[in-house]
Amino acid sequence: MKIGVIGGGAWGTALAQVAARGGREILLWAREDEVVASINADHVNTMFLSAIPLPETIRATGDIGELAGCDALLVVAPAQHVRSVLGAIRIGTMPLVLCAKGIEAGTRLLVGEVARAVQPDAPIAVLSGPTFAHEVAAGQPTAVTLACEDEALGARLAARLAGPAFRTYASSDVVGAEIGGAVKNVLAIACGVVEGAGLGQNAHAALIARGFAEMTRFGLARGARSETLAGLSGLGDLVLTCSSTSSRNFSLGVGLGQGRAAAELMADRRTVAEGAFTAPVLREAAREAGVAMPVSEAVCALLEGANVTEVVGALLARPLTREGV
Ligand SMILES: NC(=O)C1=CN([C@@H]2O[C@H](COP(=O)(O)OP(=O)(O)OC[C@H]3O[C@@H](n4cnc5c(N)ncnc54)[C@H](O)[C@@H]3O)[C@@H](O)[C@H]2O)C=CC1
């Protein structure tokens, strides 16, 4: 199975390395000429994953059409750009492994729904879980959910990508795997705010628990399975991303908690903090579904410039409720 990678960011590069294990040849499309040049000349992605030597079997290209000859594609562009990159290549029935974590602005579609809209003949799978790219690229032990409605295809993809330090757990719950990855990025911003504002470990732990409750409510409303949300792509990724400044989303929240403006924190970013783009879309989708997501609503308010003390005070002043609600 010849695998191609769409997206030369940190995650696309790390997954190319995973797929290249055992000497397999990998073709990676990168948007930046500098990334193409550094991978092909120096076997390193100096822009998004520097200091990680890449195998020479990974070749980069700036021509996305070259990927049409692959047997499967890892789609690792940021969620807001999946539609454009998938529209730029003749895919046919080539399986797509969707690795972006987000919800499309405007349409409120999950990435799998976008892929089906743009490439209706391509079977899709979702790869998601607690995976800092730099740790995966360094060969540190990692586990992910690989969800595919066609379980035989999912098993083949899981086996093809699995390695000694990269465990793939099969699932058929594509929606659940996508929602976990998308919502955790928004909740990670909230946990970063708690850190940046010095609100303490109790608040941090409470936010993870209450955030998981709203992730679950929203996921079940969209047809996800509870075991998926409680697994690697949901709770697993939530704990990872909510607890480390290695997370771009958590780090964005730390800045907000310190009183810095979202516009300043987002300006000149080369790397993507998906939660900032997903948060307003998630708010719309939750309201449309009639699902209460107060933590995600608070993140939106903070991204729109609201005062941290006022937002936190409002969260704490909400009417008392019950566990499980
Ligand atoms: N970095 C990580 O540790 C992980 C990232 N992911 C997900 O992978 C996806 C890609 O993120 P990263 O690899 O982290 O990116 P990155 O933050 O390392 O780099 C940004 C990427 O966005 C691309 N980009 C920017 N504007 C674009 C446009 N108009 N059209 C197409 N591409 C554009 C850049 O070319 C670059 O590849 C995101 O959805 C992210 O949530 C998932 C797991 C781990």
Ligand SMILES: O=C(CO)COP(=O)(O)O
């Ligand atoms: O998805 C990730 C880890 O699973 C990467 O998190 P950030 O996008 O917040 O850096």
